[in-house]
Amino acid sequence: MRRHRLLLSLIVAAAIMAGAGYLFNASWLAPNLDGTPKLMAHRGVHQNFDRAGLTDETCTATRIREPILSEIENTIVAMQAAFDLGASVVELDVQPTTDGQFAVFHDWTLDCRTDGEGVTREHDMAYLKALDIGYGYTADGGRTFPLRGKGIGQMPSLGEVIAAFPNRQFLINFKSRDPAEGEMLAAMIADNPSWRLAIWGIYGGAEPTQSALAKVAGLRGFSTTSIKDCLVPYLLLGWTGHVPAACRDTIVPLPINYAGWMWGWPNRFVQRMHDAGSVVLLRGPYGGPDDSDGIDTIPYADAVPKGFPDYVWTNDIAEILPHLRQ
Numbered sequence: 521m522r523r524h525r526l527l528l529s530l531i532v533a534a535a536i537m538a539g540a541g542y543l544f545n546a547s548w549l550a551p552n553l554d555g556t557p558k559l560m561a562h563r564g565v566h567q568n569f570d571r572a573g574l575t576d577e578t579c580t581a582t583r584i585r586e587p588i589l590s591e592i593e594n595t596i597v598a599m600q601a602a603f604d605l606g607a608s609v610v611e612l613d614v615q616p617t618t619d620g621q622f623a624v625f626h627d628w629t630l631d632c633r634t635d636g637e638g639v640t641r642e643h644d645m646a647y648l649k650a651l652d653i654g655y656g657y658t659a660d661g662g663r664t665f666p667l668r669g670k671g672i673g674q675m676p677s678l679g680e681v682i683a684a685f686p687n688r689q690f691l692i693n694f695k696s697r698d699p700a701e702g703e704m705l706a707a708m709i710a711d712n713p714s715w716r717l718a719i720w721g722i723y724g725g726a727e728p729t730q731s732a733l734a735k736v737a738g739l740r741g742f743s744t745t746s747i748k749d750c751l752v753p754y755l756l757l758g759w760t761g762h763v764p765a766a767c768r769d770t771i772v773p774l775p776i777n778y779a780g781w782m783w784g785w786p787n788r789f790v791q792r793m794h795d796a797g798s799v800v801l802l803r804g805p806y807g808g809p810d811d812s813d814g815i816d817t818i819p820y821a822d823a824v825p826k827g828f829p830d831y832v833w834t835n836d837i838a839e840i841l842p843h844l845r846q
Contacts, residue, residue, distance in 0.1 A: 545759055550787035555829025557844045558608035560691060560801065561837045562814050563626065564598030565591045565605070567657060568836065571812060579632035581656040588666045592654050594624045595674045596684050603688060605837050606845075609720045611691040614678055616701055619644040622678035622708075625653070628695060632656055634671075641696075648675050678708075682718045689717075694724035702731025709736055721771050740771045740799075747773055751782070758783035761792070769797040773833075775806035776815055776823050786825035800830040818843060 567584040574580070591598040599610045614622040623645060630636035630643075635655040640648070654671030658664060681690070694701050705722070709715045722729055722741035729741045749766035751774070757764070772793050774782065779802070782789045793800050802824060804812035814835040815821055821843050824832060834840045 545761075545784045545788060547784055547787040547789070550784065550791050553787055553790060553825055553827035553829060555827055557802075557824060557828050557832045558830065559606060559837050559841050559844070560609040560611055560831050560833045561599075561602035561605075561607040562611045562833060562835045563593035563613070564595070564607075564610050565589065565601035565837065566593035566598055566835070567591075568816075574811075579656070581633035582658055582662070584657055584659045586659055588657075588659060590670070592657075592667060592671050592674060594626060594676075595653070595671070596676050596681060597674065599681065599685065602837055603685065606841050607837055609689045609691055609831065611693060611833070612678075612681065613693045613695055614701075614705075615640040615695060616698075616704060617641065617643060617645045617648065617677075619646075620704075621645045622705070623648050624676050624678055624681055626695070645677055649673055651675060679712070682712075682715055685718070689720035691720050692722045692724075694722065694728040697725035697727045699727040699731040701725075702728035702733075703735065705732045706735035723771075723773075740769070742771050742773055746770070751778075754783065755781060758789075758792075763792050763796045767793065767796055767798055771801050771831075772798050773801045773803050775803050776820050777805040777808075777810075779823075786828065790828070790830065801833055802828070802831065803833045804835075815840060 567589055569580045569585060570583040591601050594612055599612070602610050612624050613626040615625050617623050623640065625640055625648070627633060627640060629639055630651065633656040634651040634653050636643075636647070636651045650673070652669060652672045653675050654667030654669070655665065657667040659666070678692075692705070709719070716736070719739065722732055722739065723743060726743035726745045729743045733739055733741050746766050750764055750772055753764040754767060779785050784792060790800055802815060804814045804816060805820065812835070814833045815824065816834055816836045816839070821840050824844060832840070832844065
């Protein structure tokens with residue numbers, strides 16, 4: 521009899537704890553989200569491309585899809601188009617140059633999408649500006665090159681981008697793991713204080729990201745390492761209300777297909793991140809056939825919670841922003 525009573529007591533206690541844990545993390549018991557999503561345009565307005573079998577070595581310029589846009593990624597024209605459509609932030613990629621600048625360009629080498637050759641960072645800004653960055657784009661396997669000749673002189677420096685868009689904000693992507701790049705950006709910000717407001721955040725290689733964060737007060741950023749340090753412990757302990765240190769005072773990128781696994785998603789999760797001084801950046805699905813850094817299709821846009829007040833990453837702002845704003 522005592523054993524039965526003890527077992528019953530344990531079952532009741534477990535049920536009470538489970539119920540309390542559920543209520544403590546129930547999204548519907550937290551205040552409803554009441555905001556408007558802010559769009560982050562990845563590289564501005566640019567060509568879409570086939571992502572099947574995509575790797576870090578894939579030349580995406582050789583697999584663009586129709587329709588052919590006039591804008592080329594990471595250019596001032598592409599960024600202007602994104603801001604005109606309503607982007608709150610534009611993401612851009614940087615490569616250091618031999619004359620101490622940052623070129624705004626995605627690729628480690630020039631051979632894929634330009635008429636130049638060699639490693640991007642082994643050239644000065646004058647050489648890079650002379651290139652045709654639309655040279656390698658093709659949608660038909662190389663039979664035609666619709667952007668060839670239209671990208672001459674369009675690779676900007678980071679300084680030119682910030683000067684072209686006063687009162688606009690950017691997310692800067694380090695494409696290497698060289699900590700010197702973070703120190704270089706920090707020195708540029710120190711020399712140009714107005715840049716601090718323009719740089720919404722930084723991300724990419726852990727070493728340059730951490731280097732810049734250590735030197736620039738209040739700057740936010742993330743890397744693959746910091747994302748894991750934030751989300752994995754939250755999955756394990758978030759049911760207690762605990763917010764890991766790596767989730768505090770930062771940008772919390774969250775793949776849309778993993779959002780439902782986060783304790784308290786969406787209302788309580790967003791509230792907890794805000795209380796911890798962070799903003800949430802919803803990204804595209806991670807892993808599987810739909811793997812993408814951005815929310816680029818209507819079904820995934822529909823998964824963005826109603827009233828979501830933070831940031832949504834997209835490669836197709838022209839399609840996604842009007843849908844989210846409806």
